[in-house]
Amino acid sequence: MTDRPYYIDDELVDRRAHRLIIDIAPASSEEAGRPLYIGSCLCGQMDPTPPWDDYAVWERFDAHMSDVQDVVHRAAEQAAYISSYYDVPAQLGARVVADGKPGTIVGFDDARLLVLLDGHTEPAPHHPTWHMEYVKDDQ
Ligand SMILES: [Zn+2]
Numbered sequence: 001m002t003d004r005p006y007y008i009d010d011e012l013v014d015r016r017a018h019r020l021i022i023d024i025a026p027a028s029s030e031e032a033g034r035p036l037y038i039g040s041c042l043c044g045q046m047d048p049t050p051p052w053d054d055y056a057v058w059e060r061f062d063a064h065m066s067d068v069q070d071v072v073h074r075a076a077e078q079a080a081y082i083s084s085y086y087d088v089p090a091q092l093g094a095r096v097v098a099d100g101k102p103g104t105i106v107g108f109d110d111a112r113l114l115v116l117l118d119g120h121t122e123p124a125p126h127h128p129t130w131h132m133e134y135v136k137d138d139q
Contacts, residue, residue, distance in 0.1 A: 004069060004073060007062075007065040007066070007068065007069055010069055010072075012069070012072040012073060012076055013065070013068060013069060013072055017042065017043050018041050018042060018043050018064075018065060018068060019041065019042040020039055020040075020041060020042075020057070020058070020061040021039065021040050021041065021042060022037050022038070022039045022054065022057055023037060023038050023039075024036070024037055024038075025037060025038050025051035028051035029051070032051075034053070035053075035054070036051035036052060036053065037049075037051065037052060037053070037054050037057050038050070038051055038052075038057070039052070039057035039058075039060060039061055041061065041064055043068075045064070045068075046060070046061070046064040072092065075092045075107060075108055076092070078108035079091050079092060079105075079108060081111075082108065082111055082113070082128050085111070085128075086128040086129050088128050088129060088132070088134060089134050090105060090108075090113060090128055090134070091105065092105060092106070092107070093105065093106075094134060094135075095134075095135035096113070096115060096126075096132060096133060096134055096135060097132070097133040097135060098113075098115045098117065098126045098131065098132055099126070099131040099132075100131070101117045101118070102117070102118050102135075103115040103116050103117035103118055103120070104116050104118075106123045107123060109125050111128065112125035112126060112127060112128070113125070113126045113127075113128055113132070114126075
């Protein structure tokens with residue numbers, strides 16, 4: 001069906017950012033006569049589930065992680081394209097200085113970098129080479 005690994009083995013997925021948070025829903029469990037749970041993801045991008053059986057919550061989380069994989073794999077393809085076309089080290093999460101202001105690459109929009117400047121809440125598109133410095137990873 002797909003040639004990518006399960007998300008647990010997917011090196012592109014930041015697994016520290018995604019964790020199922022599962023809580024029992026006391027009132028609904030009482031009403032249903034069995035334990036029901038509400039699940040959400042640590043990343044905040046998965047809408048909390050209704051009170052469901054635990055397997056259904058896990059299935060929803062798996063679907064969320066599949067969406068996350070779609071996004072990171074698409075971003076990796078775009079990063080590879082931009083990196084080779086402009087000969088720059090564009091990567092998701094890379095630190096840059098965009099037009100004199102420090103920030104982080106959080107995505108790609110066609111051949112533009114989506115840069116979240118430090119202290120900002122919304123990313124903005126930037127050209128990969130115009131007034132763009134790539135900060136070397138200091139780790
Ligand atoms: Zn998540």
